[in-house]
Amino acid sequence: MILISMAKCFLKTLISMAKCFLSENILTSYRIYGDRKSLLTPLIILHGGPSGGFDYLLNYRRLADDGRMVIFYDQYGCGRSTHFPHADASFWTIARYLRQLTQLIHHLGIGHGYSILGHSWGGMLAAEHACLQPAGLRGTILASSPGLRGTILASSLASSPASIALWQQEGIRLFNALTPMSDDDIKNVIMPAVIYQNPPEQLVAYYARHVYTLAEEAVHVQRSNAQFAADPTGYHILWGTNELAANGKLADWDITPHLCQIRCPVLVLRGENDQATERVVSPLLSHISDCRAVTIPGSSHNPHEENIAPCLAAVSAFLRDLA
Template sequence: MEGVARFVVPGIPTPCETWYKVIGDLNSDKVPLIVVHGGPGACHEYLLPLTDLAPSMSLIFYDQIGNGRSTHLREKDKDEAFWTPELFIDELQNLIQHLGLADRPIDVYGHSWGGMFIASWAARSTNLRRLVIASSLASMDVWRIGINALRRQLPREVQEVLDRADETLDFESQQYQDAVEVFYKRHLSLARPWPPKEVEAALHWFSEDPTTYGTMYGPSELYISGSLRNWTCIPELKNIKAATLLLNGAQDEAQDVAMQPFFHHIEKVKWVTLDNAAHFAHVDQREKYIQHLESFLLG
């Protein structure tokens, strides 16, 4: 089942639309899983390997506003006051209301940026049963520590290209794009041939409409200049009462240092790191990944 949820956003003259797709029967007694994509703006397609869970539970995929099949708002490019985590928390809650799930137990999975804002949402939720935070970060400060450590491991000539772009603010050259791809092949996905279709899907939406990613994050994973540059959810983590699973890959750009505060501050938490996997660990180690999700969500 596909549909759209009308989402009223202050400052936008007509209601926005959040596109969603439900796999399975929401009227069954199984607890549904809402799948929240990263980016911002990567859209739901790159997380479709999670449909492997469909025999065990209902799944809800959606595209956050600003990208994909939901309302695009290109006129809000560079508007940092508009593109806030709170906007996406409100959108998620609106979708939950639209689907009639506000008064029944739900599970929520958030990947990367999705894991960031659902951590804040989960700290306030009253009907969240289980939470999965995958390849995410608890604050930009700890994220930078991990990213900078990985950057120092790149070949010297690649580091020089990245450093030069940081100084000149020229992020459009082919040389820069090639240097970023070296990083991506090491820390976005280890699947070959490169790029796997899931990576292609995410990068497609960044290119198709860079409004949210460019405004909130920056020109690439290696230069953080957007509205999230000082973001943190660490003070809220103690308020998450749902059982929580943390997942990341050993080669993930979401290094352990970025995930550690989740483990330290969430009361009921388990952490699994998958070997031979990067940021798209659900692609790199699909079978094991699904096994860990099923074990946690059905256990």
């Protein structure tokens, strides 16, 4: 059931915004750029988080300049879609997020052919979706996304009784390179810190180097951040308190054994100073049969904001090469 639908033409690019009920009383908000009748394969954008919406990724709308349909949507609990601030941890699952994506694909009538681009957490979802080998999936772009988080590694926190995911281990390595701290201080000061609630300056410095390097945020980035701060439920339950504290439900997530099931071409995209380091993305490159990698210079976890032209050029070239 479409609740809201409107379309406008700006510089030959059709923009439509809509909300629809897909299932489970989840109202999904989405926005389409480009031409619905274009012969180019549509591209679906999966945002990170989760909690804030897709707005911070809107520079990717420029991929619609040649008419390609580019679809942004807010995952459940995020942005303009239905929020569930009182839902318990059992409600927040990869399976439910995947159902929302699949239902949106069917709702838009593009199941016969589409590509996906997932950023950070959205890349995890994109990889999970690709592993299902949907018949219409033409290509997958994994942007600043981990290949695993649950591999057993030697802990960089001597006081921690459990192994630390590769993403977190690399994050702590980068953090200590900026601001060396004792294991106890990292455990007791950094790990519990909430980024939108007076975070310690050391964590702010880490974000400024490896997450978002620009001195000023674009308005569309501010919107996503405001949405995140207003309701971080999904992020705190699934991911953790901040980017370094990967201690939520996904702490044991490891897709490595399933990456061989991905049959479509894959582009692994990351920033030069990304918290998604070469080591973090290495499982993607070594376990996916048709995979290429591009590193965007002068950027961190958000190359689509920090060095826009080469980022969009890399994605455009990949999309052009798809059959």
